[in-house]
Amino acid sequence: MRHPMLTTASMLAVLALAGCDNAPRETEQATDTSNQKIITLGEAQNHPARSTSNKLRDEFRNPVETLQFFGIEPDMTVVEIWPGSGWYTEILAPYLQAQGQLYAAHFPASDTRSYYAKSRQDFAERLSNDPYFSDVILTEFAPLADSDIAPPASADMVLTFRNLHNWYMAHGEEGVEGAFSDFYEALKPGGVLGVVDHRLPEDRPDEDMASTGYMKESWVIEQAEQAGFVLDASSDVNANPDDTADHPRGVWTLPPTLRLGEDNRDYYVGIGESDRFTLRFVKPETTNE
Incomplete structure (x- = not known):
């Protein structure tokens, strides 16, 4: 069984861009008025x-x-980026339903590629039909599109x-710079950015990030700090x-994708899902803006 290990660090810098018409419930005024x-x-x-x-993937996630x-706390305003079919949304939506607010920044509605369009449509239908998802606000995100993931400084x-x-x-x-810029703009001062991704060993060439699905943790930290975040x-x-x-076949060789099919399947299933870094960043309370 793996156990959490924490480290801390800090630095400062700045960036910003985004906006949205849908206003969330302010967390400092949140009360359980919905009988949830x-x-x-x-x-x-x-x-x-x-x-x-x-639920079967909880072992790995x-x-x-x-x-x-x-x-996370139940009265927070939270933005989930690219929720896909809603794996984490199934936890976040019920958890935040009584006091908080969840924004789901899905693929852009203008994206006509079949996978992206169908994924967003299926997710939108679930928001309409599932009572546990009824309070989720659907927005959109693309890394270079100045996306309106939530109102500025609201999350x-x-x-x-x-x-x-x-x-x-x-x-x-x-693309990563654009993403961090949008996240920074949506967060309140003091707000948290949580990042999970597949970890590329530090001794591997940076070029491997372009094809393997793995990212260097140090590189991600550097990009976030350049956008103004502090690694907490x-x-x-x-x-x-x-x-x-x-x-x-990169990270997709492992479960759940198993891109090699039956070739060495038992071996890759035995490894399990990928090695992942988990990082908590904070938008500074005060900036030089």
Whole structure:
């Protein structure tokens, strides 16, 4: 069993851009006026909103421990970036429903590529039909589009799970810079950015980030700090020392994708899901803006 390990660091800098028309409930004024029960993260993990198949991945994604590390509270305004089919949304939406507010910044509505369009449509339909998702506000995000993920300086927390590598592979350093800029703009001073992604060993060439799906933790920290964030802490809650990050089809060689099919399947299943870094950044309370 893996146990969290924390480290701390700090630095300063600045960036900003974004906006949205939908105003959230202010967390300092939040009260349980909806007759919804305030629940714990443990109760959210076992909530009826969650599918059985998603629960099976808790062993690798450690959702309660990860969200506890980020410092989430039930009265927060939270932005989830690229929620996909809603794996984390199934936990976040019930947890925040009574007192908080969840923004789901999905793929842009203008994206007509079949995977992206269908994913957003399916998610939007669930927001309309699932009572546990009824209070979620659907916005959108693209790393170079000045995205309106939430009103400026409104969010207590922005969360992104295993997404940075997609933006880097598609747009390079500029894509990651654009993402961090949008996140910085949406957060309140003192707000938290939580980042999880597949970890590339530090002794590997930077060029490997362009094709493997793995990212260097030090590089991600540097990019976030250049955007104005301060690294508050890191955790090994999602670490997997059995993952060597040198597989034939990159991170997609491992579960759940298993891109090699039956070729060495038992071996890759035995490794489990990828080794991941988990980072907590903070937007400074005061800046030089």
